[in-house]
Amino acid sequence: MIVSLMIVSLLPFFLFLGLYLKSFLLLHDYHLGNLLFSKEWKPGIGKFGFYPFIVGSIWVTLLAMLISAPICLLSAIHVTQFTKKHVLRIMHPAIDILAGIPSVVYGLWGILVIVPFISRYLGPFFGVQTMGYSILAAAFVLAIMIIPFILNILIEIFRTIPIALKESSLALGATEWQTVKHVLVKKALPGIIAAFGFGLARAFGETMAVLMVVGNVVKLPHSVFDPGYTLPALIANNYGEMLSIPKYDSALMFAALVLLGVSLFFNLIMHFFIIRFNKY
């Protein structure tokens, strides 16, 4: 038992150490700021600029959150406050299934539905020529993928708020929406932020679905209809050739290290928000 516990507890440290040692080669030769903010990605001649990938990742993630967050919040409030029990009984399996669908299937669905939709309708509507494989497509698919994740946490959070709080607000003459706006959301705010933060971290690391619809072009995107490239997609796309070019594997491990760092950082901060929510 103790041995198993030790193995499991040390896992994150091993992950960090392993990836750090691997990317040490790259960190030794290049300046950290240079790696993160240089725009040139030419592994063949030893130029490793991660800036396009980082920017691509941030665009896709933020856009996905922008689509997903309001939908999740409104739906969580609706399901927990305004409906009868049976709606929740339908929503729970629906969330389970959405959460269970593998990312490859989401990616495939994105190619079948979202990409044509953007290239045929949304692009022309805004007067843009686009292939459909774009930042926006990735954000759409990603937004749907993180819905079950965020919604689950939000529903749990809204359920823990005592019903007396809502009732006293209603008794004082507030309308239901006023109650939601001024009482429930204010009370649940740390929890809501935490839910969005977990979703953000999850979206940042998502690989296959994004890889399949984002277009994979190493370029700084200028609009949401441009194709882009994300950090996880970079790692997944280049595993085959990374041993043939010097320092390439080290660069990819560095990308993984950045992902690990971002994910740990976000989860760490959001845990403090959850703790604050529970304290109230």
Add this chain to the structure above:
Amino acid sequence: MKPGRKIEEKIFRGLMIFSTYFILAILAIIIYTIFHKGMKSLTWAMLTQIPKGGYYYGKEGGILNAILGSLYLAIGATCLAFLIGLPVALYMNVFLVRHKKVVAFIRFLLDLVWGIPSIVYGAFGFSMMIFFGLQTSLLAGILTVTMFIIPIMIRSMDEILRTVPTGLMEASYSLGSNKSETAFRIFTRQASSGIITAILLSFGRAIGDAASVLFTAGYTDNLPNSLLEPVATLPLSIFFQLSSPVPAVQDRAYASALVLTVIILVVSLFSRGLGKRYHNTKINF
């Protein structure tokens, strides 16, 4: 009440209802698309044959290699994760029950690990493989996926085990059983429904994840024969067939996606059904 407020109330109530049905509609569209596209090209031969020569250019064959490979990989990883995970979850809830802070810290650590993207595990697994001089193989795949699902397994079992009432533990002690007996005989039985749910949840994760096996399990057209050979997996098979320029092969990708989705749905249904069934063996206080 000012009229503006009434309109605001109406708008937001409408938006809430819209969001809820939007989510349900998206789910329906996804399921419909996968079934509609997949059913067309799903044949018996696809499920029972391995890819023959020129399969990826539209020739004969099937995806049996990927189906079996995925099952082996997911079952292996789930078993391994269970063997490591169950003792940890029990230890946290029986032995460390007096040390609330330690348990809270372990939970926190596990939650952190849960949030790490699977591609990071893939990259880590790959660097370990090179370090130990291993080839891409079923074994490496199983080990990587195990790392990836262990936090999921432990945390889901832990959530159930912590609901086991203290009275039950005290009753067991008073009858003279020691801590291990209490953990493995009493706690596991009381939480059996939750443990099964945890196993099936982890299994679903293990079979659906592509990013962690991309580097470590490799890909092959043959059936897996030993732990040290590379193995094909369903998600990767979908991915590769989809990137083929031949429309017939892309159709097969849709069919493969249908197979994978059906497996996931069945597992999800099973976990609900079994969870309910084993509920009856529970002692109620």
